[in-house]
Amino acid sequence: MEYIKGTKEFTSSPCVVVLGNFDGIHIGHRKLICKALQLSRELGLKSLVLTFDPHPSFVLANKEPVDLIYLRCEKERILKDIDVFVEYPYDLNTAKMTPENFVEKVIAGQLNAKYVVVGKDYRFGHKRKGDIGLLEKLSSIYDYKLVTIDKIEYNGNIVSSTWIRKEIKEGNISLANELLGANFSIKGKVVEGKKNGKRFLYPTANIIPHRYKILPPNGVYYSHIYVNNQKYHSITNIGINPTLNGQQKVVETHILDFDEDIYGETVIVELIEFIRKEKKFNSIDELKQEITNNINYVTELIRKHED
Ligand SMILES: Cc1cc2nc3c(=O)[nH]c(=O)nc-3n(C[C@H](O)[C@H](O)[C@H](O)COP(=O)(O)O)c2cc1C
Numbered sequence: 001m002e003y004i005k006g007t008k009e010f011t012s013s014p015c016v017v018v019l020g021n022f023d024g025i026h027i028g029h030r031k032l033i034c035k036a037l038q039l040s041r042e043l044g045l046k047s048l049v050l051t052f053d054p055h056p057s058f059v060l061a062n063k064e065p066v067d068l069i070y071l072r073c074e075k076e077r078i079l080k081d082i083d084v085f086v087e088y089p090y091d092l093n094t095a096k097m098t099p100e101n102f103v104e105k106v107i108a109g110q111l112n113a114k115y116v117v118v119g120k121d122y123r124f125g126h127k128r129k130g131d132i133g134l135l136e137k138l139s140s141i142y143d144y145k146l147v148t149i150d151k152i153e154y155n156g157n158i159v160s161s162t163w164i165r166k167e168i169k170e171g172n173i174s175l176a177n178e179l180l181g182a183n184f185s186i187k188g189k190v191v192e193g194k195k196n197g198k199r200f201l202y203p204t205a206n207i208i209p210h211r212y213k214i215l216p217p218n219g220v221y222y223s224h225i226y227v228n229n230q231k232y233h234s235i236t237n238i239g240i241n242p243t244l245n246g247q248q249k250v251v252e253t254h255i256l257d258f259d260e261d262i263y264g265e266t267v268i269v270e271l272i273e274f275i276r277k278e279k280k281f282n283s284i285d286e287l288k289q290e291i292t293n294n295i296n297y298v299t300e301l302i303r304k305h306e307d
């Protein structure tokens with residue numbers, strides 16, 4: 001995948017363009033992406049995803065981009081089949097562009113779009129005045145075809161990033177994963193902790209989560225971890241380790257049947273199922289007993305799944 005960021009000075013060969021903010025790439029977004037991939041294969045065109053960086057709300061409302069389901073580095077993994085991923089700089093000049101101007105200059109001009117794939121409610125340009133009606137109207141002038149995709153529903157409700165954020169915050173990881181069409185994941189570098197794991201408890205690979213990343217409530221989750229592209233079953237605690245008077249929020253993963261030094265490695269932790277809330281125990285022994293119970297539960301879960 002070619003990745004274009006931080007510049008407006010680029011052009012593309014004829015392509016199928018997918019437009020969207022793709023805050024949390026969910027089953028609705030995946031449908032757009034699949035359609036674009038299918039068209040690009042059939043027609044021998046490049047597939048290109050265009051989003052904005054920073055998020056428009058950061059520039060327009062001066063809001064910090066908090067509670068991100070995917071950080072940029074995490075999106076690349078999901079968009080791996082796409083040929084080109086563009087993060088178009090969203091500054092005050094971009095915000096001022098009329099929708100007509102954006103289509104002429106960027107979509108038809110720079111991107112050389114032959115197909116434009118968007119959700120039915122896609123809005124763009126100054127004050128979000130552009131919509132699919134305008135994209136359709138301009139398609140004959142700029143010689144592209146418009147493909148619109150209906151909003152996807154799950155149990156009668158329209159799937160949205162806002163809904164998924166709510167489920168993640170409430171700890172409903174299994175449902176969030178259904179809506180994402182993938183397991184919610186946290187990517188980061190394994191850092192050194194206080195070494196209490198190996199000494200008194202179980203070793204855990206520690207990641208300090210990015211301050212913009214959304215996280216579920218502090219607690220213990222059945223997880224998968226990818227180390228050097230190899231997948232392992234694991235159990236993850238998200239929290240501050242109150243029993244050992246910790247202060248900082250850490251994502252800590254104990255990998256089952258594993259005994260390697262992975263400090264400094266970039267890993268991906270996927271959360272699969274909520275097990276329990278994080279608690280302050282009266283002693284390290286009590287904490288260890290509970291962690292052992294949790295590991296046994298996960299081992300049993302994996303065994304049942306493999307039967
Ligand atoms: C499955 C699991 C569950 C845990 N649950 C708790 C908990 O409920 N409360 C707590 O204070 N710490 C909990 N911990 C965190 C341990 O306290 C932590 O792993 C230990 O402090 C080691 O820290 P270190 O990596 O800095 O050495 C849990 C760890 C694991 C692996």
Ligand SMILES: Nc1ncnc2c1ncn2[C@@H]1O[C@H](COP(=O)(O)OP(=O)(O)O)[C@@H](O)[C@H]1O
Nearest residue numbers: 192193194195197198203204205255259261262
């Ligand atoms: N099964 C395992 N799960 C997680 N980490 C492991 C495992 N076996 C070995 N390790 C290594 O041990 C480190 C964690 O040991 P720990 O005592 O918890 O130290 P720290 O406090 O630095 O996290 C990990 O970062 C990793 O390099």
